Every structure is written in C-alpha cells, then in structure tokens.
Amino acid sequence: MAHKKQTLGEFIIENQSSFQYSSGELSSLLNSLRLAAKIVNHEVNKAGLVDIIGAAGDTNIQGEDQQKLDVYANDKFIQTLTKRNIVCGIASEEEDDFITINSQDENHQNKYVVLIDPLDGSSNIDVNVSVGTIFSIYRRVTPVGTPVMLEDFMQKGSAQVAAGYIVYGTSTMLVYTTGDGVNGFTLNPAIGSFYLSHPNMEFPESGTIYSVNEGNYIHFPQGIKNYIKYCQQEEDDRPYTSRYIGSLVSDFHRNMIKGGIYLYPQSSKNPNGKLRLLYECNPIAFLAEQANGLASDGFTRIMDIQPTELHERVPFICGSRLMVEKAEEFMRDAQ
Ligand SMILES: O=P(O)(O)OC[C@H]1O[C@](O)(COP(=O)(O)O)[C@@H](O)[C@@H]1O
Numbered sequence: 101m102a103h104k105k106q107t108l109g110e111f112i113i114e115n116q117s118s119f120q121y122s123s124g125e126l127s128s129l130l131n132s133l134r135l136a137a138k139i140v141n142h143e144v145n146k147a148g149l150v151d152i153i154g155a156a157g158d159t160n161i162q163g164e165d166q167q168k169l170d171v172y173a174n175d176k177f178i179q180t181l182t183k184r185n186i187v188c189g190i191a192s193e194e195e196d197d198f199i200t201i202n203s204q205d206e207n208h209q210n211k212y213v214v215l216i217d218p219l220d221g222s223s224n225i226d227v228n229v230s231v232g233t234i235f236s237i238y239r240r241v242t243p244v245g246t247p248v249m250l251e252d253f254m255q256k257g258s259a260q261v262a263a264g265y266i267v268y269g270t271s272t273m274l275v276y277t278t279g280d281g282v283n284g285f286t287l288n289p290a291i292g293s294f295y296l297s298h299p300n301m302e303f304p305e306s307g308t309i310y311s312v313n314e315g316n317y318i319h320f321p322q323g324i325k326n327y328i329k330y331c332q333q334e335e336d337d338r339p340y341t342s343r344y345i346g347s348l349v350s351d352f353h354r355n356m357i358k359g360g361i362y363l364y365p366q367s368s369k370n371p372n373g374k375l376r377l378l379y380e381c382n383p384i385a386f387l388a389e390q391a392n393g394l395a396s397d398g399f400t401r402i403m404d405i406q407p408t409e410l411h412e413r414v415p416f417i418c419g420s421r422l423m424v425e426k427a428e429e430f431m432r433d434a435q
C-alpha cells in the first residue's frame with residue numbers, strides 16, 4: 101500500500117521527466133492548481149455557513165447567472181496562477197475574453213496557457229450536491245517573448261499537455277493526466293495534502309450506467325432518442341441504470357470508476373448542445389482517452405475538432421469505449 105503515502109507534490113516531481121517539455125514549469129503550474137483547489141475546497145465546504153451561495157447578480161458571456169461560488173472560484177484560480185507568475189494567459193468560463201498575464205513577466209517568458217471552468221455544476225451549489233473545477237493546459241504556439249494571442253487558446257484538444265478536474269464531493273479529489281495515464285488524489289483535510297488514492301484510473305470497456313438529462317428527450321436528435329431507448333430495453337445487461345447528477349465532473353468521475361456513458365447532445369433548444377469545447381469537453385475528452393474511454397460529438401472525436409471561438413459549445417458523448425461506439429452507431433444509422 102506504499103503508493104497511498106505518496107503526495108501529489110511528490111508525484112508531480114517524480115513524474116516530471118515523463119513530461120514532453122520537462123522544465124519544471126509545468127510542475128509548478130500543476131502545484132499552483134493544487135493550491136488553488138485547496139483554497140476553493142475550503143470555501144465550498146463552508147457553503148451555507150458563509151455568504152457564498154446564491155447568485156452573484158451578474159451574467160457571464162454565456163448569458164448564465166453567475167453564482168457567487170462561480171465568481172469566487174474564478175478569482176481564486178486566476179489570482180493563484182497570476183501571483184505565481186506561472187502562465188502567459190488564462191481563459192475562463194466566467195471571463196468574456198482571455199486574460200494576458202504579463203504583469204510580472206515583462207519578457208513574456210512563460211510557455212503555458214490555462215483554460216478553466218472554475219466551478220462546474222453551478223446549479224448544484226445551493227443544494228449541497230457535488231461540484232467541480234475543470235482545467236486544460238496547452239503550450240503556447242506564438243513565440244515566447246511576445247504577448248499571448250487568441251491562437252494560443254484555439255488549439256485542438258489533441259495538443260493539450262495536461263488536463264484534469266477537482267471534484268468537491270464526499271471527499272475532495274484532484275484527477276489529472278499529462279498524457280501518461282490518469283491518476284487520482286484524495287485530499288486529507290486534517291493534513292491539507294492530496295494523496296495518491298486512485299493510481300492508473302481506467303474506464304471499464306463497458307458499463308450499465310447512462311447519464312443524460314432525460315427532461316430534454318423530446319428535443320434530442322433521433323439517434324440519441326434511439327440510443328436512450330436501447331439503454332432502457334429489457335435485453336442482455338440492459339436496462340441500464342439512469343444516473344444524472346447535473347455536474348459533468350461528478351457524472352464523469354462516477355462513470356470512469358464504474359463504467360458508463362454521459363451524454364449532453366444537441367437539441368432543438370441547444371443546436372450545439374450546452375457544454376463548452378475548450379474548458380469542459382477537451383479536458384474531459386483527454387482524460388477519457390487516457391483512461392481507455394472515448395469522447396465524441398456523435399460523429400467526430402472531440403479532440404480533433406478545430407476550435408473557432410473561446411466559448412463555443414459542442415454536443416458531447418463520453419465514457420466507456422463500447423458504450424460510446426454504440427451511441428455513435430445509433431447517430432450514424434439515424435442520419
Ligand atoms: O441542467 P442541465 O441542462 O442538465 O445541465 C447540466 C450540465 O451543465 C453543467 O452544469 C455546465 O457546467 P457549468 O455549471 O460549469 O456551467 C454541467 O456540469 C452539467 O453536466
């Protein structure tokens with residue numbers, strides 16, 4: 101059981117050499133995210149006791165009412181990354197445009213950009229249901245020494261150097277990949293350190309859980325309707341169990357451990373679905389594939405999609421390989 105004693109900090113250093121561009125900068129960046137996660141976790145755990153639940157009174161560029169915890173988490177991640185002078189740019193669900201970090205880095209020497217969904221599952225904040233944070237990291241494409249540009253963020257998911265999430269649930273976990281498998285760390289609140297609790301996480305090839313907001317069923321494309329019917333049929337290991345938390349991070353985390361599929365398809369209400377390609381779908385897709393799962397929009401591999409806008413949405417199907425392939429088959433057949 102030796103691995104249980106390994107802390108996240110130790111694991112990051114120990115595995116630094118497996119990074120493609122190991123210069124210590126990515127390790128410092130991951131450590132900054134670890135710190136920000138602990139700060140936000142501390143506030144999440146007090147939700148209900150402190151003035152952190154409810155709406156903040158503003159709307160973000162997606163037209164969504166920002167929750168106080170959305171704003172708090174956004175501020176804490178941006179402050180931590182900025183103060184530690186570790187990135188050259190940040191894009192966030194809660195910021196209209198990307199942020200250029202050059203206050204302390206006059207020569208623009210930092211190599212990485214970070215894209216974050218500071219608080220995922222916002223509709224669950226006030227009702228004490230698990231929520232999360234999602235992050236995606238790229239190496240900039242514009243020359244070091246010049247200000248960061250939009251194109252540094254408009255990279256395909258396949259170019260990610262690292263991605264992960266924090267789930268603030270029955271325990272707080274940080275799960276991430278640098279392209280060498282997926283590892284999960286649980287926060288020991290008494291000590292304030294993350295410990296390696298879930299090494300080499302992998303999706304079971306198939307499962308019996310499907311996660312979709314069936315309240316939107318009538319608006320779904322025929323292929324998705326047919327797949328949901330297939331999940332509910334009395335045959336083989338079906339009907340599957342329906343589980344939908346309404347927090348992408350939490351639904352994904354459960355399905356990665358138990359086997360399952362998560363779907364947020366396009367619909368007549370949301371022609372491109374709801375989830376954002378850059379800071380929700382790409383990082384989750386990177387983790388899924390590193391854990392032997394799959395992620396697509398029903399037709400195209402998510403990480404092959406060329407982004408065109410910072411906050412663009414895409415239909416999202418993700419999970420155990422055989423289940424995603426089956427859903428894609430229904431989408432093709434219905435076309
Ligand atoms: O309430 P709906 O329409 O089913 O949407 C739930 C989905 O929306 C999200 O809350 C979107 O994320 P944010 O909370 O970060 O905006 C996902 O976490 C979740 O899976």
Ligand SMILES: [Mg+2]
Pocket residue numbers: 217219220221348380
């Ligand atoms: Mg989200």
Ligand SMILES: [Mg+2]
Pocket residue numbers: 170193217218219220221222
């Ligand atoms: Mg969010």
